[in-house]
Amino acid sequence: MSWQEKLESFKNGVEKRNPGEPEFHQAVYEVGASIFPYIEDKPWYQEAQIMERLAEPDRIIIFRVCWEDDQGNVRVNRGWRVQNNNAIGPYKGGLRFHPSVTQSILKFLAYEQTFKNSLTGLPMGGGKGGSNFNPKGKSNNEVMRFCQSFMTELDHYIGADMDIPAGDIGVGAREIGYLFGQHKRLTKEFTGVLTGKGMEFGGSLIRVEATGYGAVYMLDSMIKSVGSTLEGKTICISGSGNVATYATEKANHLGGKVVTLSDSSGFIHDPEGIDAEKLAWVCELKTVRRGRISEYCDEFPSAQYYEGKRPWMVACDVAIPCATQNEISADDAAELIKNGCIAVSEGANMPSEQAAVDMFLEQKILFAPSKAANAGGVAVSGLEMSQNSARISWKEAELQKLLQDIMLQIHDQCEKYGRESDTYVNYLKGANIAGFIKVADAMMAHGII
Ligand code: GLU
Numbered sequence: 001m002s003w004q005e006k007l008e009s010f011k012n013g014v015e016k017r018n019p020g021e022p023e024f025h026q027a028v029y030e031v032g033a034s035i036f037p038y039i040e041d042k043p044w045y046q047e048a049q050i051m052e053r054l055a056e057p058d059r060i061i062i063f064r065v066c067w068e069d070d071q072g073n074v075r076v077n078r079g080w081r082v083q084n085n086n087a088i089g090p091y092k093g094g095l096r097f098h099p100s101v102t103q104s105i106l107k108f109l110a111y112e113q114t115f116k117n118s119l120t121g122l123p124m125g126g127g128k129g130g131s132n133f134n135p136k137g138k139s140n141n142e143v144m145r146f147c148q149s150f151m152t153e154l155d156h157y158i159g160a161d162m163d164i165p166a167g168d169i170g171v172g173a174r175e176i177g178y179l180f181g182q183h184k185r186l187t188k189e190f191t192g193v194l195t196g197k198g199m200e201f202g203g204s205l206i207r208v209e210a211t212g213y214g215a216v217y218m219l220d221s222m223i224k225s226v227g228s229t230l231e232g233k234t235i236c237i238s239g240s241g242n243v244a245t246y247a248t249e250k251a252n253h254l255g256g257k258v259v260t261l262s263d264s265s266g267f268i269h270d271p272e273g274i275d276a277e278k279l280a281w282v283c284e285l286k287t288v289r290r291g292r293i294s295e296y297c298d299e300f301p302s303a304q305y306y307e308g309k310r311p312w313m314v315a316c317d318v319a320i321p322c323a324t325q326n327e328i329s330a331d332d333a334a335e336l337i338k339n340g341c342i343a344v345s346e347g348a349n350m351p352s353e354q355a356a357v358d359m360f361l362e363q364k365i366l367f368a369p370s371k372a373a374n375a376g377g378v379a380v381s382g383l384e385m386s387q388n389s390a391r392i393s394w395k396e397a398e399l400q401k402l403l404q405d406i407m408l409q410i411h412d413q414c415e416k417y418g419r420e421s422d423t424y425v426n427y428l429k430g431a432n433i434a435g436f437i438k439v440a441d442a443m444m445a446h447g448i449i
Pocket of ligand 1: 092093094095164165166167168169195349374375377378379381
């Protein structure tokens with residue numbers, strides 16, 4: 001059988017075993033398309049069924065989460081933890097609280113996390129969890145009661161050397177605080193069982209900035225590799241959470257001009273650029289007042305708000321999608337390319353639909369896939385774990401240096417395994433292969449389990 005036939009039969013199997021889970025299929029196929037040709041002449045990986053084993057999570061824990069709202073009504077949500085693979089370290093990955101959360105989404109995220117964590121070079125396996133709970137519009141007390149109920153069940157399956165959750169969409173410092181408090185209350189232990197903690201109780205400096213900064217470091221390395229810089233480049237960013245805001249900050253530092261930000265209702269376009277002052281206002285809007293991005297235009301009249309639209313229609317040199325999965329369609333990708341976009345660095349997880357990825361690769365634009373581009377966040381989570389184990393706190397300068405080194409090392413690995421010619425690196429292929437090798441070799445070493 002050719003590798004193409006093997007990939008086809010693998011896909012059929014994945015589809016049969018995981019019906020109705022399109023996001024999970026998408027993530028697994030995207031990796032498969034890089035790995036099947038790579039392992040064609042490496043029968044040991046094929047005989048050990050590594051790709052089949054990676055696509056079967058170690059386990060999935062599903063549970064009911066009941067809580068009481070401020071009016072005294074009983075509310076019911078569903079909670080999950082997907083423990084995908086712990087070949088190279090304990091399960092590690094965030095928790096997502098969003099009404100769109102399904103098992104398919106958490107399975108794709110846990111699968112991606114396995115490769116991403118491997119790329120960081122730190123000893124972390126892949127996991128992800130969350131709930132269809134919507135924190136938007138809930139009071140702090142409601143969020144606290146939900147988190148306490150969620151942790152009461154999740155607590156059975158996590159531990160500082162077993163599975164270390166963190167934040168993701170809808171889970172920030174407030175939620176991590178409540179989750180940590182409930183874990184401590186249940187176990188009577190103070191351990192580094194969650195990352196993204198407050199600085200008062202074991203958190204790490206630059207954790208909140210790390211994902212956005214990392215995505216821009218990756219972008220900067222790619223652009224430098226073709227002899228250019230970010231200086232003067234017009235940049236479209238989506239999202240307005242911690243990834244988007246710190247990507248904006250770092251892009252500004254490196255001389256770029258960020259002109260868009262968004263939320264689930266629409267986007268703002270500020271042709272004059274979103275400078276440090278405007279960005280501080282956005283951070284306050286999103287983390288303290290928990291308002292909508294449309295309010296930006298009331299404060300800064302140079303901007304325009306586009307209801308229900310995505311920022312990819314705005315002409316830019318570089319795009320950094322930092323909102324959510326599948327936020328760049330094939331049409332969006334065509335628009336970006338038509339307008340002269342030369343690079344895309346994925347701050348969110350799997351923000352480009354497969355057809356959009358195919359177009360970026362076909363056009364040979366600089367494309368950093370999420371598992372490489374946004375690995376800075378989980379990398380600093382790994383550094384938070386190290387600090388917790390050693391009961392120390394590193395200084396900001398040390399952490400900044402470690403983050404930059406890790407992102408550079410990820411860029412270089414992608415280059416090593418993804419170089420297709422003197423002038424072109426397929427970063428997607430490079431990231432998939434580099435992430436795969438370490439996990440696959442560890443699995444081989446552990447035997448058939
Ligand atoms: N949710 C983030 C990610 O997608 C961070 C996970 C973590 O810090 O464990 O990588």
